[in-house]
Amino acid sequence: MAGRLKAPTGRYGGKSAAQRQAERRGRFLAAALQLFGDTPGYRGTTVAALSETAGLSTRQFYEEFRTLEDVLAALHLQVNDWAEQAVVDALADGGRLPLAERVAALFRAYAANVTSDPRRIRITFVEIIGVSPRLEEQRLARRAHWVDLICAEAQAAVARGEAAPRDYRLAATAFIGSVNGLLHDWSAGWVDASLDEVVDELVRQLLGILRPPGWRPPGAQDS
Incomplete structure (x- = not known):
């Protein structure tokens, strides 16, 4: 993938786009700590598994990151x-x-x-x-x-x-x-x-x- 998908802008649910982005990123990192730091480890984790653990979609993953x-x-x-x-x-x-x-x-x-x-x-x-x-x-x-x-x-x-x-x-x-x-x-x-x-x-x-x-x-x- 050449780059990240463009994240939505504007306010939603009382939060700014920047606040929502920081929250999503935090959820992905928390999920990564769980999966990379335990089982199955970094090499055994997929984008789909990380997104599922974070409670987010793979599209939202690619709005924040390019790769695992x-x-x-x-x-x-x-x-x-x-x-x-x-x-x-x-x-x-x-x-x-x-x-x-x-x-x-x-x-x-x-x-x-x-x-x-x-x-x-x-x-x-x-x-x-x-x-x-x-x-x-x-x-x-x-x-x-x-x-x-x-x-x-x-x-x-x-x-x-x-x-x-x-x-x-x-x-x-x-x-x-x-x-x-x-x-x-x-x-x-x-x-x-x-x-x-x-x-x-x-x-x-x-x-x-x-x-x-x-x-x-x-x-x-x-x-």
């Missing part, structure tokens, strides 16, 4: 946005906490959001893999965004004298890989630990990156 890949792309971004907002909120609430407590709050917020629904983990770490070069580029771009966030927070900690001054990009990239791998393996039942234990391990890893052996905060006194 477009839906997966939008859902992947939405799930990441939810997690990022949880982290941003945690940083805002815990901005004055000591570094160790701030890092713990950040990862507890992230882990709680991502693992609150197993389907989110599947969308983020499973269904998005190997679909197309376009989605692989999007996945890596979102990973790079998380790396940027870690680097920014690390440099803020450096400025406060809480962390060792260094270029954190390589370490942050490796750390994000650890986060993704450990949470995926935990959700799949391959890690015999509680979520709190998983988060505690990630916190220890990040604190070890920020405060390597031998480094001391400026002005610290030898014991």
